[in-house]
Amino acid sequence: MKRILIWLCVVGLGAAPAWGQDSPRLQKLQPTVGLASNTVQELASAGDSLWAGPLLTVYTEEDERLFAPDDPVVQRRLEEGSNVVLSLAAGGERRGAPALWAGLAFDAGGNTTGAGGFLVSTNGGASFTERPAPLDDPSDSTVTYGTSTLPAVPITQEAGSPPRDLAIEPQADTVWAAGGRSGLRRWTAQNSTWTRSVLPPDTSTRIDPSTPTDFLVAPPLDDGRGSQNHRALSVLVDETGTVWAGTAAGLNRSRPDEVAPSGARAWRLFRPDGTPNSLPGQVVFGLTEQPRPNARNPVWVATLRADGGSVLQRSGLAVTPDGGETFRQPLIGVQVNDVAARRTRVYAATEDGLFVSGTQGETWRTVEEVVLAEADQAFPGTITARAVEVTPTALWVGTTEGLLRLNRADEPRLLAEGREAPPPEWQLFRTEVPVSPDAPTEQVPDVETYAYPNPFAPSRDGAVRIVYDVPQPQTVKVSIYDFGMNRVRTLEEQEPAGQQEIVWDGTDASGLRLPTGTYLYTVEVGGTTVRGKILLAN
Incomplete structure (x- = not known):
């Protein structure tokens, strides 16, 4: 998903149990006076808990405050190291608690980000373990795909292969990672290993493991070989078990009935064709599922026009309400960084503010400025929204100037028109460390x-x-x-x-x-x- 400043969306599925002050999880979380960074690039929810990056902070609705993990692994990798959280996925349950995966990236030279591995919690953030980046052995020069053995370029370097997006399946026993140059990878608890998923090459729109085929599995290479469709940027597993993978070449879909006994999947690649019934842009960097009663959940797709791509391509938002049978383009000409959705509303985080629709994208309202609940706070300038997420009780917007929270009961007022509907009041979380405090503490040190x-x-x-x-x-x-x-x-x-x-x-x-x-x-x-x-x- 472009430079590190364009962020991806993973909406956590599944509910988390309530956590009281005496719960094992909160005994492992330390209250914090504010965010570690005011540039909030990643959001993921599980139940009433909201996790935020780039340095892992969690807000619990029951306690109405922010916490930070008190875990030596997190402290070493994030607080003391040069890693940042580039992707977050929360959801699923193992042992009665939601799982959390944080994909890490670090500076691997210049403006290129490198794969930093993962921080993983299976108990709602009470403790974390590390997992390495899913890279190849230098000898991994082939990939088995159904009846075919395909030549492959092993991805052995961290540079260009950060985990740009993550998706957790409902039982938390399978995790998907879109890793840029390292492509689409799949982890299972049974084997505790990553496997490389084979997507169609740029020269094809369909592949099936039962049909013999021959192509190189590799991202674009300096010698002109490789495929943009093997550069994975986003991933989603929807309610039906269908896997969606966004790449630099379009949107890939694999349904549950298209999986061979070996685990290899058939894929269909969707590309922009210049019509309103396709993707607006070729680069697919954000995917979100919208819960809809009595119907299949729509999948919302954030796209960018590819550099050097067709003049018919445009940045914007697409949606498929029927699993890829049809597409439409509800928002065009806007750089959408992230998308979140409730049953009746859709939220798009953009460079130009927060876009809100209560009509499935037929019409939109733009929120460029916010009114804060605290009179002594000020939100500097207009909203540059990097991330957006919903929890059962609130709407959250990650910006370059802090984290915004709006009570769910006030969300309809974002769509209201006229003077009789005053704008809702937001809660703002920022880096809150006073200089020269009257009563210094370990959390609030005496600094000038x-x-x-x-x-x-x-x-x-x-x-x-x-x-x-x-x-x-x-x-x-x-x-x-x-x-x-x-x-x-x-x-x-x-x-x-x-x-x-x-x-x-x-x-x-x-x-x-x-x-x-x-x-x-x-x-x-x-x-x-x-x-x-x-x-x-x-």
Whole structure:
């Protein structure tokens, strides 16, 4: 799904049991005063619990607060390491608790993200284990597909193979991963291993394991070989057991009755054809199932126009209400980052705000600005929505400026028109660490300034925010230095009194992106100078 800033949607299925303060799970979760990062890129729900990335935070409706996993594996991989959560899937049940899979990515050089493996919990987040990235052995030069033995290029490098999307089957004994260059992979609890799924090559729209075939199983290679359809970006298992796989070449479908005894699947590839009855764009990076009573659940498909693709392609949203028999295009010309749905409403997270439809996409309302319930909070600017999710009691929107929550009872007001319907009030969760607190604690340390997110990756986060306290209205000067104490950037703002923040995009005074490294900064305010450090990862 493009750069790391375009995020995928996995809507968790299955209900989670209620968890009280004395439950084993909450004994393993630590209350937290805010998010670890205000760029919320991933959301997944299980029952009334909502999990958020990129550094794993969970909100429980019963307790009405945020928690962070108190697990050494999570702390080592996320808090102390350079990994971030690129994909999340919650749902299914094993041993009476929902499963949670978090797909990790890390900087493998430049703007390329690498496969960081997985964090897995089978008890609702009480504890986690690690699983390695599903890569191949160098000797894996063939793949068995039904009656055929196909040549294959083994994917042995983490670069370009992060887990971009995940899907958990209802019993949590099978997990699917869309891994970019590593393609579509399937994990089963029975074998505790990953297998490579064979999708159609770019030259075909159907394959069947009972029919002999011959093609190379590989993503696009430098020598021109390989298939865009073997670069997997999204995956979904719907209510019927049908597996949907979005790739850089279109949308693949495999139904439950199309599975051979060996486990190999027949696939049908859907591509855009320039008509309103197909996909708008070729790159399929988001898939969501909508629960509908007395009918088959529609599948919503977020697409992008492929670079160099047909001029007939456009970014937008498609939906198939009948398992792929027909498609329509309810939202065109908009970059949709994520989709979530209830029985009667559909929500699309876009670069231009939150789109809401109560008519199955026939008409849409756009939410560009929000009214906050807390008078002392302010939402900076319009919504840039990266992720959206629903729980039984709330609507959640992940943005570049924090996590928004709206009570379910207030959701219909998003569609209301006229002055008689005032806008609903949202709850905002952000990084909440005060500077120079009156009563420092382990969770709220005594610091005069800090920066978040830190480490800061411009390709993922967009900007880093430097926080400080202003005793009275005045001009604040922030200077940023490289590790050799050469000043690379100066920022100035006229600030009111109170806790304030200034934004830095990781560039120098001439607008050039700075290299990876440690940067020091000073804040000159109130006749004093305070200092901090930023880890920049390009």
